[in-house]
Amino acid sequence: MLxxxxxxxxxxxxxWRFLAFALSGLIxxxxxxxxxxxxxxxxxxxxxxxxxxxxxxxxxxxxxxxGPLSAIGLGDAQITRIGGEDKFFIKTLAxxxxxxxxxxxxxxxxxxxEIVAREIxxxxxxxxxRAQAAAGRIDLNNSAAGEIARFLRDKGLNDEDAxxxxxRIIGLRKGGTGIIRxxxxxxxxxxxxxxxxLLREQAFFSKFTFLSVEFVGPQVGKDLRRKAMLAxxxxxxxxxxxxxxxxxxxYGLSGILTLAHDVLVALSFILFFRIEMSLQVVxxxxxxxxxxINDTIVVFDRLRDNLKVMRKDNLEAILDKSLNQxxxxxxxxxxxxFLTVLSLYLFGGEVIRPFAFTMLVGVIAxxxxxxxxxxxxxxxxxxxxxxxxxx
Amino acid sequence: MDKSLxxxxxxxxxxxxLSVFLLYPPKDKINLGLDLKGGMHLIMEVVTDEALAIxxxxxxxxxxxxxxxxxxxxxxxxxxxxxxxxxxxxxxxDERRIKDILDDDFRDWTYTVGGSLIxxxxxxxxxxxxxxxxxxxxxxxxxxxVDEFGVAExxxxxxxxxxxxxxxxxxxxxxxxxxxxxxxxxxxxxxHLVVGGPFQTEEAALAEYKGQLPDDLEIVRTNPRRLDKxxxxxKAATVVPGKDLKSARRAQDExxxxxxxxxFNSQGAAQFERFTAANIGKPLSIVLDERIExxxxxxxxxxxxxxxxxxxxxxxxxxLVLVLRSGALPAPLKYIEERTIGPSLGADSIRKGLMxxxxxxxxxxxxxxxxxxxxxxxxxxxxxLNMLILMGIMAYFHATLSMPGIAGIILSIGMAVDxxxxxxxxxxxxxxxxxxxxxxIDAGFKKAFWTxxxxxxxxxxxxxxLFQFGTGPIxxxxxTLIIGIVASMFTAIFVSRVIFELTYGRQKKLTRISx
Numbered sequence: 001m002l003x004x005x006x007x008x009x010x011x012x013x014x015x016w017r018f019l020a021f022a023l024s025g026l027i028x029x030x031x032x033x034x035x036x037x038x039x040x041x042x043x044x045x046x047x048x049x050x051x052x053x054x055x056x057x058x059x060x061x062x063x064x065x066x067g068p069l070s071a072i073g074l075g076d077a078q079i080t081r082i083g084g085e086d087k088f089f090i091k092t093l094a095x096x097x098x099x100x101x102x103x104x105x106x107x108x109x110x111x112x113x114e115i116v117a118r119e120i121x122x123x124x125x126x127x128x129x130r131a132q133a134a135a136g137r138i139d140l141n142n143s144a145a146g147e148i149a150r151f152l153r154d155k156g157l158n159d160e161d162a163x164x165x166x167x168r169i170i171g172l173r174k175g176g177t178g179i180i181r182x183x184x185x186x187x188x189x190x191x192x193x194x195x196x197x198l199l200r201e202q203a204f205f206s207k208f209t210f211l212s213v214e215f216v217g218p219q220v221g222k223d224l225r226r227k228a229m230l231a232x233x234x235x236x237x238x239x240x241x242x243x244x245x246x247x248x249x250x251y252g253l254s255g256i257l258t259l260a261h262d263v264l265v266a267l268s269f270i271l272f273f274r275i276e277m278s279l280q281v282v283x284x285x286x287x288x289x290x291x292x293i294n295d296t297i298v299v300f301d302r303l304r305d306n307l308k309v310m311r312k313d314n315l316e317a318i319l320d321k322s323l324n325q326x327x328x329x330x331x332x333x334x335x336x337x338f339l340t341v342l343s344l345y346l347f348g349g350e351v352i353r354p355f356a357f358t359m360l361v362g363v364i365a366x367x368x369x370x371x372x373x374x375x376x377x378x379x380x381x382x383x384x385x386x387x388x389x390x391x
Numbered sequence: 392m393d394k395s396l397x398x399x400x401x402x403x404x405x406x407x408x409l410s411v412f413l414l415y416p417p418k419d420k421i422n423l424g425l426d427l428k429g430g431m432h433l434i435m436e437v438v439t440d441e442a443l444a445i446x447x448x449x450x451x452x453x454x455x456x457x458x459x460x461x462x463x464x465x466x467x468x469x470x471x472x473x474x475x476x477x478x479x480x481x482x483x484x485d486e487r488r489i490k491d492i493l494d495d496d497f498r499d500w501t502y503t504v505g506g507s508l509i510x511x512x513x514x515x516x517x518x519x520x521x522x523x524x525x526x527x528x529x530x531x532x533x534x535x536x537v538d539e540f541g542v543a544e545x546x547x548x549x550x551x552x553x554x555x556x557x558x559x560x561x562x563x564x565x566x567x568x569x570x571x572x573x574x575x576x577x578x579x580x581x582x583h584l585v586v587g588g589p590f591q592t593e594e595a596a597l598a599e600y601k602g603q604l605p606d607d608l609e610i611v612r613t614n615p616r617r618l619d620k621x622x623x624x625x626k627a628a629t630v631v632p633g634k635d636l637k638s639a640r641r642a643q644d645e646x647x648x649x650x651x652x653x654x655f656n657s658q659g660a661a662q663f664e665r666f667t668a669a670n671i672g673k674p675l676s677i678v679l680d681e682r683i684e685x686x687x688x689x690x691x692x693x694x695x696x697x698x699x700x701x702x703x704x705x706x707x708x709x710x711l712v713l714v715l716r717s718g719a720l721p722a723p724l725k726y727i728e729e730r731t732i733g734p735s736l737g738a739d740s741i742r743k744g745l746m747x748x749x750x751x752x753x754x755x756x757x758x759x760x761x762x763x764x765x766x767x768x769x770x771x772x773x774x775x776l777n778m779l780i781l782m783g784i785m786a787y788f789h790a791t792l793s794m795p796g797i798a799g800i801i802l803s804i805g806m807a808v809d810x811x812x813x814x815x816x817x818x819x820x821x822x823x824x825x826x827x828x829x830x831x832i833d834a835g836f837k838k839a840f841w842t843x844x845x846x847x848x849x850x851x852x853x854x855x856x857l858f859q860f861g862t863g864p865i866x867x868x869x870x871t872l873i874i875g876i877v878a879s880m881f882t883a884i885f886v887s888r889v890i891f892e893l894t895y896g897r898q899k900k901l902t903r904i905s906x
Contacts, residue, residue: 002762003819053736113729146566150706170734178735211736215729220434231860235853242849280795283857283865287802287872290853294809294846301842329816332762333809336755340805343750344798349743351426352798359802 004331009324013371014316014379020372024261031268040271043278043354046225048218049093050113052120053211057179059085068123074116082350086177087211089350092116113215125206132204140199141179141209145170155202157195165191178209228282235289236260243293247300250381255296258373262292265365266358275354284358291337292366295330296374302326303375315382319375334367396896399889406881407776410783420786424793424864425730427744429737430562433574434728434862437555442525442722443518444473445579445629450497450511451476452628457492469606474513476500481507525721526555533557535717536573550862556727567731569710577680577723578714580653582630582663585674585686588623589613596622614682617701623683625676630666635659637695639715641708644700649708651699653715660695667693679711681723744797751801752778755808763815765905769890770811773882777807780878785871795868803875806850810883813846814839815906828904832891840884847876 044051062079065088069077078091121142122130133139138151145166152162168189172180180186182205187196236256244252263285270277303322310318341363345356378385414420425432447470454476455468466480481489486504493502493509499517503510513521530549537545537559546560561570586608590596596610604610609627613620635655642652655663667675667689677685677699685701703711755774759767781803785792818835826834851873858869895901 002764055735144566145563146569150566174734174738178733178739209735210733211739212730212732214731215726217725217727220727227860231856235856238852238856239849242852246845279861279865280798280868283795283861283868286853286857286860287850290850291806293849297845297849298813298842301845325820329813332812332816336758336808336812337802337805339754339758340751340801343754344747344801346747347743347750348747348794348798348801349740351740352744352747352794355795355798 004328009327010320011324011327012320013323014319014376017372017376017379020368020376024265024369024372027268028261028264031264031271034268034271038271040277041274042221043276043281044091044214044216045279046221046228046277047093048216048221049091050116051212051214052090052117053082053213054088054090054124054208055178055211056086056088056208057177057181058207060088061085062088065090065124069120072119072123074120074123087350090120117210117213117215121210124208129204129206138203139206140169140203141173141205141207151202152195152198155198157198161192161195165195173209178211179207180205224279228279231282232263232285232289235286239289239293243297243300246297247304248385250378250385251300254374254377254381255293255300257377258296258369259289259293261369261373262288262362262365265369266362269361270354270358273357275357278354280352280355281358284355284362287359288362288366292362292369294333295326295367295370298326298329298333299323299370299375303378315385316379319379323371323375330367330370334363338363393896396889396892399885400893403776403886403889406780410779413783413786414779417782417786421782422789422791423737423741424791424796424867425560425562425737426732426794426864427737427741427792428562429732429734430560431567431570432728432730432732433559433561433571433726434550435557435559435575435724436551436727437526437529437557437721438723438725439522439525439555440473440722443513443521444470445722446521447474447476447513448628450500453496454478454492454511457496458489461488461492463488463492467607471510474518476511478509478511479507481509483507522555526557528718528721529724530557532578532718532720533559533574536714537561537570539713539717540570540573542570557724563734569706571729573710573714575680575724575726576711576714577720578717579680579719579723580636580715581678582666583611583625583627583676583678584630584670585676586624586626589619589621590623591621593622596624599624611676611678611681611683614679614684614701616707617684617703618686623676623686625678625683629678630675631655631659631663635662636715636719639712641712642698644698648700649703649705650701651703651708651711651715652696653699654696655694657695664692664694667691740794744794748797748801748804751804755804759808759811763811763906765894766815766818769887769894770808770815770883772890773811773887774804774807776886777803777875777878777882780882781871781875784874784878788870790870790874791867792871793864793867795864796871799868799871799875802872803879806847806876807879807883809846810839810843810879811887813843814883814887818906822904822906828895828901832888832895832904836884836888843880843884847880850876 062081065079066075069075069079069090074092076092078089080089080091081087082089122133125133129139138148140148143151148169149162149166152165153159157165168191169180169186172185172189183196183200186199187193191199236259239259240252240256242252243255266285266288269275270281275281299322302325303318306318306322306325310321313321338360341356341359344352345360348356451468451470458465458468458478463485464480464482465478468476468478471477478489483506489509490504493500493511497511499514500511501514502512526549530547534545534547537547542561544562546558548558550556550558559574587599588596590599593610593612597604600608604624607627608624610622611625612622635658637654637656637659639654640652642650644650654660671689671691674686674688676683685699687700752774756771759770761767763770778800781800790796814835817839818831821831821834822828854869854872854876858866858873861869895904
């Protein structure tokens with residue numbers, strides 16, 4: 001039988017509780033400090049704004065993007081590299097007011113955003129591409145199927161050919177990087193020679209493509225922050241009631257202090273590493289609230305049994321005993337979830353990474369806090385707990 | 392094999408069969424979210440205030456008519472805010488007759504009469520009803536337009552706590568700009584008398600009125616695609632409400648250029664006829680979606696039919712006809728959110744999601760096998776069944792699988808084996824305490840049950856709050872997580888137990904188990 005501990009371990013966990021409180025306190029304080037000085041890196045879910053994921057056919061350095069963006073007045077756009085060196089997120093605020101707009105012209109946010117997306121697209125093109133676009137040629141790497149088909153119809157193709165060609169072009173973009181390099185690729189994909197020749201005159205391939213474009217209006221965010229906070233608080237209250245009901249009110253109180261600790265620590269690390277605060281991060285936080293209580297319940301269960309058996313020992317010894325008895329279980333249940341979340345973090349791609357990061361921190365914090373929050377708090381409240389037991 | 396075991400195995404086989412049946416073929420049964428297959432996701436808010444204002448304007452017009460018919464003198468009937476009307480300058484002698492009119496024809500309104508001022512307010516329940524109606528109507532109209540345009544499998548539904556938001560999901564959309572234009576057009580074709588213009592800027596128009604525009608006028612800009620860029624000052628009241636428009640069609644103007652033809656219903660025609668007769672020689676503007684499409688002098692009395700001329704392309708005429716036919720939106724829409732996911736990103740996300748799933752599964756399976764040996768096989772079987780049931784239930788509910796949903800599946804892999812770990816560790820403890828393998832297994836399952844139940848319930852509680860809070864994909868995550876947890880209760884506790892019984896049940900003298 002494979003075991004991590006040959007014998008039941010005899011760590012004296014509770015003895016170090018003040019050190020642990022200090023450590024947790026330090027992390028949370030540092031988190032508060034970062035929050036006060038730099039704040040969250042709000043995602044567009046919360047702040048509103050435009051988020052464009054752009055892919056290039058080659059390695060590009062961030063300054064190469066910064067230049068053209070500054071030229072159109074978007075110098076403060078946030079550019080993040082994704083994975084390799086050819087994909088980037090470009091994030092700007094929705095309420096972007098351009099100086100050169102004629103006075104009195106009021107645009108809705110959404111129109112504002114459409115203009116922003118279009119201008120960023122133009123800005124990222126090189127001289128040649130921009131000239132082609134200005135000459136009314138179509139950019140096959142940045143046009144939707146319907147746009148391509150319509151363009152071809154206007155150039156005299158029949159409907160069937162136009163649809164078929166557009167379909168093949170989109171099909172090509174679906175595989176690989178999403179960027180077609182030249183017409184040869186089209187011919188290989190089965191586009192008729194005649195049409196390829198037409199495209200040679202009428203189309204061009206820019207060296208990047210917009211993989212996704214997202215816009216969230218500024219009015220959504222404020223509402224959402226409040227709702228996210230309420231959801232977290234309600235979930236915590238739910239836990240308090242459940243544990244208070246299953247065990248005792250003081251256990252419930254320790255439980256939610258533990259969970260609040262886990263959420264605060266996760267938030268602190270989100271702040272330290274400038275992880276984008278988005279809806280999925282809130283989902284991760286709520287999952288942590290539901291999950292990290294599991295170990296605590298296991299220990300509390302054991303503690304309740306031990307309190308009946310070990311009447312002569314003091315609370316600290318009983319707590320240590322309970323923790324040691326459940327230690328390998330606690331480690332393993334956290335480990336399985338940790339492994340899956342790690343896989344998500346490593347392989348799941350950039351989109352889901354903030355979620356995976358938050359869960360990773362949460363799972364670790366959750367294991368740690370089972371010992372140094374849940375049980376340590378019980379020790380702090382020993383006076384009331386023990387009195388209760390005697391009466 | 393004893394009877395109860397046969398029954399249990401039968402149940403498990405039935406569950407497997409049902410899941411496979413629900414799931415097969417997976418391509419058709421599992422709905423991929425937009426983030427995985429590409430497409431456009433829009434959330435729009437129906438500006439219900441505006442719908443109320445339109446309704447109130449119409450009531451104000453009606454009131455003016457009624458007062459005039461009864462030859463009751465007044466200075467002004469004006470809309471205040473979006474659901475109130477004020478009548479000023481009435482005489483005290485007329486109070487009785489005014490009250491009669493209001494009691495008869497304005498039952499949806501409460502009113503107060505104070506000297507020369509009468510103010511009316513829409514009853515709150517009527518107001519609420521109008522708001523809801525306008526959202527429902529908007530939903531219906533958008534559905535018609537999207538259907539008519541021919542988008543496959545669109546999702547169009549109400550969203551948000553106030554119920555005034557509409558979610559539109561269009562998979563693999565071909566021509567985003569055009570579809571957006573189609574959806575968004577209020578198709579509120581309005582006719583307003585022109586008071587002044589054109590002006591170069593809004594400020595210039597405002598300057599005509601010394602910076603203070605009277606209540607019954609408004610400044611509207613032109614649609615630069617049809618008219619020269621500029622602003623006009625218009626009478627705020629619309630001549631014929633958009634809902635009186637009966638049909639629209641392709642037409643041509645006298646030079647053969649594309650134009651949009653329209654007809655009113657009889658009520659609208661009568662109203663328009665009366666209006667044009669009274670205003671011959673005055674300039675009239677046609678306003679669509681709050682932009683002026685055309686300005687022309689009323690030459691003659693116009694009844695049921697008319698055309699809109701302008702610099703239209705054929706596509707523009709087609710789109711305009713489509714939106715006019717599908718009916719007007721009762722109120723303007725405001726874009727709240729728009730996400731366009733390109734086709735290659737979706738494919739990439741599926742690959743990565745699968746990778747992460749397989750990676751997670753592999754790590755967990757390896758860990759369980761190395762650490763628990765034969766019992767590990769047991770838990771892996773339970774885990775695979777768990778996945779199958781999860782997918783089966785998702786297929787049954789037509790749940791949409793999005794990237795957060797995949798994250799939910801991956802998490803449930805980790806959490807499902809948690810239950811196995813709890814049970815196995817307990818069995819080990821019982822064995823260490825000197826119990827026989829059979830009673831250790833019994834005790835292990837029995838004692839771990841409540842712990843597992845507690846642990847899963849807490850996760851479900853917070854997932855429920857998450858579901859309450861979240862929008863689309865986050866809801867998907869919460870749902871997958873909940874289904875995964877429920878399925879794991881069945882597999883880790885029931886199925887895994889049966890497997891133990893199947894492996895060890897027939898051995899008379901069981902001295903060792905591999906755990």
